[in-house]
Amino acid sequence: MYKIVLVDLVSQYKRIEQEINQAILGVLNHGRFINGPEVSQFSENLARYLDVNYVVPVANGTEAILVALKGLGIQPGDEVIVPAFTYIATAEVIAFLGAIPVLVDVDLDSFNIDVGQIESVITSKTKAIIPVHLYGQAANMQQIMEIARKYNLAVIEDNAQSLGAEYIFSDGHRQRTGTIGDIGTTSFFPTKNLGGYGDGGAIFTNNEDLYVKMRMIANHGQNKKYYHKYVGLNSRLDTIQAAILNVKLKYIDEYISKRQQAAKMYNERLADIEHISIPIVLNDRTHVFHQYTITLKSDNRDALKQYLADRGIPTQIYYPLPIHKQEAYQQIAKTPVSLENSEYLSHHVLSLPMHTELTEEIIDYITEAIRSFFKK
């Protein structure tokens, strides 16, 4: 029988094996492993796909946010607003710069930043907001942009989980996530919706000055070799990764649609189980299902996880501890508002296998196991 995995990267590779192998061999044969021609080709292709003016390719999604914060001139002591329920990278780079992550809660239905709390945590030190488009669905960008303009704050969208998703404004205008704020960032970690075969990341912006500055920061702050205008770092996307991503970018819409089909199959089979909530797609956003995450209504999430594991079904908890409960952030993060939804979700969410190779048969097996758990 097919071994069920959280993410099946090998079967996905097998479908495009020849194209990928050729792309990698192309790099091996020209030998320009750093800043080879595939890197700028990929940046241009990605900019076209997202409909954004500029893309800065970087080494990973964490440094993408770090370079974005540096590009905005964030200083030690500055405050940056982030959701408490996110992957650590979002808050980590703020703290790494000596700035202060100011945590706000998330909504239980969208898992995204509670925009109703943002204004109440703004102080004279607040410089930016980093909404995270969690699990594949946009945060409420219309209201976030309105608040940011009112208080003159920058917006960095952490789009590591939602590349290809869209947000639909009240006037009907649609925009890809990551291109709405001042800066957007993403990750090409292998399991992300557009994943390389190693680490990778990118930054997007429509602002030319920010683009020029961030591109320099990611390359030792230099605009000319050995002449350093800014304090920077070495954060580059490898040519081999760019060559792989160039191939995979052609398939991103197909990959997204396979994830959406899998989500639809899960929904059809899980919607009537009263002990869980299935993911909600809000009507002003599309969902690209980086994760398919259910929320349990009772306190037996860990028992369900074990029950499924015993039946060969891997699941994952994104994330078991919100930022303010992490040891390293006890003294660093500011927590001016209640974070009860983040705490609740950390105990009640469970992400099911989600990737481009899921079949009806696998989803039947997984959903039947969930159903039988609640019938016990």
Ligand SMILES: *Cc1c(COP(=O)(O)O)cnc(C)c1O
């Ligand atoms: C994966 C991820 C990152 C970091 O990306 P890396 O490439 O692993 O550094 C940042 N934010 C979120 C929300 C992520 O899911």
